[in-house]
Amino acid sequence: MARIEFRHIEKRFGDVMVIPDMNIDIPDGEFVALLGPSGCGKSTSLFMLAGVYLPTGGELLFDGHRVNEVEARDRNVGIVFQAYALYPHMTVRENIMFPLRFKKVPPDEARARVLEAAELVQVSELMDRRPSQLSGGQQQRVALARALVKQPQLLLLDEPLSNLDATLRLTMRSEIKSLQRRLGVTTILVTHDQIEATTMADRVICMNKGEIEQIGSPDDLYLRPNTLFVAGFIGSPPINLVDGQAENGHLRAGEGTFDVTGSLPRRVTVGLRAEHMRFGDAGMPGRVRQVEPMGRETLYEVDTDIGTIRVLEAGSTAAHRIDGQVKIAFDRGDTLIFDSDTGRLVPDAHFAANGSA
């Protein structure tokens, strides 16, 4: 097991700067998720940890020791790639055994470790099959066993669930999570799926264009996003974002004027989560434009003075119809106000009244 540190890590490919200055400290045994959109540098970060890519600047530390120049095979890192890349001509047993081939592990011990890894992920019944004779979920488990057989000090998972159907993904999500707890191995999961990140990891590192936007617990990112990017990336349905201006100590958005606490920059963006909006007797008037039943909840789109607002209400039966007149209420503490120019949260700024226009 290991503590992992990125110290001013930089990665360029020729002239292309992919990661300008990355700083992360991951304590021993933690499960973190690297979350961000396609192309933001998630796999590049993993490949540097695995020893596939050499950073072009900065230091990578395992337990306080610099590993920049340490060869991949000497790092004791287990990795599961996105397209789990089992060797098609090998059996499950041979696939799991493979990482031990270059290690001086006595044959008896190697066999025992292969069996142990297979049992951990419940594929010991399938040892003589080839990958083509396995389901996607079984292949996924074999790939995980292959990553675990070395008893790695660091486990890297690059979009490990992306090829699975929704049900299997749910099962594997909780299996990987409990396996990680049991083994206590420092684990980094790469994903662009916010639900996967927040359900599995202790801490989430939210990345955008090679930069870290925020590191925090799933709750931190949801309740206290540092930036507009994080607010928009975390949460489903996506947060309502409304442009506004500060005017004589008030906030003007569309046709609405609101009292606010805290001082504001000139141009602001107000974030209102759909699940924090509710219909009431008082509040911001609006007209229902769209109704989407979503099983246990119903999502409404409502035209208001400040624009179209999504409202998520419990219950599968719609309480309001299209074109119905409604009033939207919310708690002032749930409003997030961002500086539109910098994209950063304005701490302590909230609406002063409970959602009245």
Ligand SMILES: Nc1ncnc2c1ncn2[C@@H]1O[C@H](COP(=O)(O)OP(=O)(O)OP(=O)(O)O)[C@@H](O)[C@H]1O
């Ligand atoms: N070998 C390479 N040479 C040049 N550019 C590269 C190379 N590898 C990656 N890049 C670029 O670096 C950026 C980050 O790529 P990376 O694979 O880390 O993204 P990612 O976050 O894993 O995305 P995805 O979610 O699509 O897998 C991309 O713009 C990509 O085009």
Ligand SMILES: [Mg+2]
């Ligand atoms: Mg990738």
